[in-house]
Amino acid sequence: MAANHKTGTVLITGASSGIGRATCLYLAQRGYTVIGTSRVAGRLDGVREDARKGGVEVHGVELDINSDSEVERVIPEVISEHGVIDALVNNAGYGLWGPVESLSIDELRAQFETNLFAAVRMTKAVLPGMLEQRRGKIVNVSSVLGRLATPFNGAYASSKFALEGLSESMRTELWPFGVQVSVVEPGLFETDFQANQVKAERSQDPALAYIEYVQRYNSRHGQYEKFSSDPVKVSKVIHKIIRSKRSGFRYPVSIEARAGILGARFLPERLFRWLVSRATMR
Ligand SMILES: NC(=O)c1ccc[n+]([C@@H]2O[C@H](COP(=O)([O-])OP(=O)(O)OC[C@H]3O[C@@H](n4cnc5c(N)ncnc54)[C@H](OP(=O)(O)O)[C@@H]3O)[C@@H](O)[C@H]2O)c1
Numbered sequence: 001m002a003a004n005h006k007t008g009t010v011l012i013t014g015a016s017s018g019i020g021r022a023t024c025l026y027l028a029q030r031g032y033t034v035i036g037t038s039r040v041a042g043r044l045d046g047v048r049e050d051a052r053k054g055g056v057e058v059h060g061v062e063l064d065i066n067s068d069s070e071v072e073r074v075i076p077e078v079i080s081e082h083g084v085i086d087a088l089v090n091n092a093g094y095g096l097w098g099p100v101e102s103l104s105i106d107e108l109r110a111q112f113e114t115n116l117f118a119a120v121r122m123t124k125a126v127l128p129g130m131l132e133q134r135r136g137k138i139v140n141v142s143s144v145l146g147r148l149a150t151p152f153n154g155a156y157a158s159s160k161f162a163l164e165g166l167s168e169s170m171r172t173e174l175w176p177f178g179v180q181v182s183v184v185e186p187g188l189f190e191t192d193f194q195a196n197q198v199k200a201e202r203s204q205d206p207a208l209a210y211i212e213y214v215q216r217y218n219s220r221h222g223q224y225e226k227f228s229s230d231p232v233k234v235s236k237v238i239h240k241i242i243r244s245k246r247s248g249f250r251y252p253v254s255i256e257a258r259a260g261i262l263g264a265r266f267l268p269e270r271l272f273r274w275l276v277s278r279a280t281m282r
Helices: 020-029 039-052 066-084 103-133 155-178 211-227 234-241 256-268 270-280
Strands: 009-012 033-038 058-062 087-090 136-141 179-186 250-253
Touching: 009 020, 020 033, 020 039, 020 058, 020 234, 033 039, 033 066, 033 250, 039 058, 039 155, 058 103, 087 234, 103 136, 103 155, 103 179, 136 155, 136 234, 155 179, 179 234, 179 256, 234 250, 250 256, 256 270
Parallel strands: 009 033, 009 087, 033 058, 087 136, 136 179, 179 250
Antiparallel strands: none
């Protein structure tokens, strides 16, 4: 099928759920050719069906973004079917939770594999086409935790901080070639993110000194869930980035994300740390 040259072809990872799913539908409804990936093809049935009901199409592709050989095999097939990818949305990700001391190196490595290395792998796979046409957008879905780190989220926050650093570097490297890199920094959104969170195996170990704080964190966290927003808000921001001639670099999404980022930047460090501690584990 030919690419839709009016609006462009967008490849979105982690399309089976949450922000990825909402963004596939949002962009398909606006005339983009949308290709969504999941590690399991059947998980894309829902988004494809919703698209069909709305009179549009989302193309589903089974792809494990954590695998070099799969990305090297599948992305050229996608490009030969749909044409050059105009925009890549590196959205797939999950949170590894637990005090840093409780994390095994393998758990931490897996966190970076998906949240950082897979984004690089996907970017490398689509870049040659973008460079050739001297046009393209790379949108990396980071988090407010890519700007500030809360307790027990050290693995996740460090993977998003790393993604932001990498994106900042690429933004400058790729600018002369017409390829623009941006990061999106959502706050709290109603998705399966909490349900899919991976708790480090040793995180609840009563022998660890943090157990009292971990329990308080767990009871506090439920109180914040009522502030979660519809993920389509993130889709709108991604759409804005993709269609703008000159996109900006950082896009915080939601009031709590903006407030947190401003606090981290402008409040005295000890005051900010005290506030974070009170809000999460004390
Ligand atoms: N929800 C929030 O409040 C929030 C806030 C800030 C940032 N974010 C970021 O937004 C992005 C999307 O998250 P979401 O909230 O939409 O969560 P979600 O509903 O759990 O969806 C996550 C998606 O990522 C994929 N994924 C999860 N773990 C993976 C792994 N180990 N390897 C490959 N793919 C994996 C899943 O695809 P499969 O079908 O392959 O499982 C799924 O489609 C993530 O990068 C997350 O860090 C979310």
